[in-house]
Amino acid sequence: MNSASSEGRSVEIADLRQDYRYKALLESDVSADPFQQFQLWFDQAVEAELPEPNAMTLATVTTDGRPAARMVLLKGCSPEGFMLYTNYHSRKGQELAQTPYAALVFWWAELERQVRVEGAISKISDAETEAYFHRRPRGSQIGAWASEQSAVICDRNILETRLRDLEQQYQDQPIPRPPHWGGYRLMPNLIEFWQGRPNRLHDRLCYRLSDQQWKIERLSP
Structure with missing residues (x-):
C-alpha cells in the first residue's frame, strides 16, 4: 500500500x-x-x-x-x-x-x-x-471466564450469551479467578x-x- x-x-x-x-x-x-x-x-x-x-x-x-x-x-x-x-x-x-x-x-x-x-x-x-x-472491575472478572481468548467463535452472540449466564451464575457472590x-x-x-x-x-x-x-x-x- x-x-x-x-x-x-x-x-x-x-x-x-x-x-x-x-x-x-x-x-x-x-x-x-x-x-x-x-x-x-x-x-x-x-x-x-x-x-x-x-x-x-x-x-x-x-x-x-x-x-x-x-x-x-x-x-x-x-x-x-x-x-x-x-x-x-x-x-x-x-x-x-x-x-x-x-x-x-x-x-x-x-x-x-x-x-x-x-x-x-x-x-x-x-x-x-x-x-x-x-482488584479488577467485576465486569473484567466475568470477562476472563467468558472469553476463550484467541479461540475461533461463530459470532459475538456466543460471548454475549456466556456473559449473561456467568452474571447469573455469580450473582451476589465473589467471582473466582479462572x-x-x-x-x-x-x-x-x-x-x-x-x-x-x-x-x-x-x-x-x-x-x-x-x-x-x-x-x-x-x-x-
Whole structure:
C-alpha cells in the first residue's frame, strides 16, 4: 500500500514525516538504573495526560521463528520486571510457554519517546495473580471466564450469551479467578530509551545487563 485516502485526497505514505524537536537525551541526564529512568519517563507520560500511557506492544515468537505482536497493558514495573496479565491459553500464552522470551515497546508520540524492552518472561506467583484479579472491575472478572481468548467463535452472540449466564451464575457472590488466567513478569536484559531529534539524528541510550550490572551505551540512530 503506497497511499492513503484522507477526505477524498490521496496521501503518499512515503512522504509522511515529522521532525522531532521536543527534547534531548544525554548520558549526563539519565539515571544509572534503567528502572528509575523508565519510572521517570512513565510518570512524565502520565502527567502529560497521554491516552493509556501503560499501553505497550508485546512481541512473542512461535516455535518456527515467526514473530507475533499485539497491544497489551503494563500492570506493574519494578526492579523485578515488567508485569502484564492475560489468558494462559491465548496465542501469546502458548507462545510464551514454548519460548519464554519477549519484547515490549512503549510509544509516547506526544513526548517523541519510545522505550524498548527485551528479556526472559515467566509466570508470577498465584498469590500476586489472585490479589490483582480481585482488584479488577467485576465486569473484567466475568470477562476472563467468558472469553476463550484467541479461540475461533461463530459470532459475538456466543460471548454475549456466556456473559449473561456467568452474571447469573455469580450473582451476589465473589467471582473466582479462572485457573487459565494470570500474570507474567518480563525481566529485561536490555532496555533502550529513544528520544526523537531533528534530522532523524535521534538519541538512543541502551542499558545492557552484564554480570548483574547495567551498562549504558549510546547507539547510532
